[in-house]
Amino acid sequence: MKNIKILILLLLIFSCNSQENNRRHKEDTILKIEYNFYPSSGGDPIYRVSYFNEEVIVENLEYSYIYKGKIAKDKIEEIENIISKLKPNNDIEPDIILDSWRIELIINDITYYNKTEVTKETLPKDIKYLLYILIKNSNVDIDLYNFS
Incomplete structure (x- = not known):
């Protein structure tokens, strides 16, 4: 159970980071x-x-x-x-x-x-x-x- 919680937490972190990078790339495009x-x-x-x-x-x-x-x-x-x-x-x-x-x-x-x-x-x-x-x-x- 503990492994599943850690896995879910890692997925959330990576997902949010990916969305932030996409948003930042869009804003950086001139x-x-x-x-x-x-x-x-x-x-x-x-x-x-x-x-x-x-x-x-x-x-x-x-x-x-x-x-x-x-x-x-x-x-x-x-x-x-x-x-x-x-x-x-x-x-x-x-x-x-x-x-x-x-x-x-x-x-x-x-x-x-x-x-x-x-x-x-x-x-x-x-x-x-x-x-x-x-x-x-x-x-x-x-x-x-x-x-x-």
Whole structure:
């Protein structure tokens, strides 16, 4: 009987330790998100939305407008939930289509989305919602034809 009690105690200790390690690993994982908005002619992005270490930065690179803000704790969980559903994109070379924008989503240095001729209606729901969470409080307008 004494052996069974010791065995149960050891199982409880190891179980709790394992859960603590998993929680600590999740908290230690640093998430880096970057949206880039390119004109159809190529070149450098005109707009950039970056998220790192609970801070979001929305930039109009053409006119040097910058917004910096923090993301609320409850939104961080939503962001992590959305990202867990996304899959990396194997086709990272988009077609060049004039009079359209190219949108690129990079998460932890891996391209998840890179498409041309994107509108609000054609942008995948999770990618659109993730962008909305990041830019919600920004005072930098992302003004794209067929997108804004």
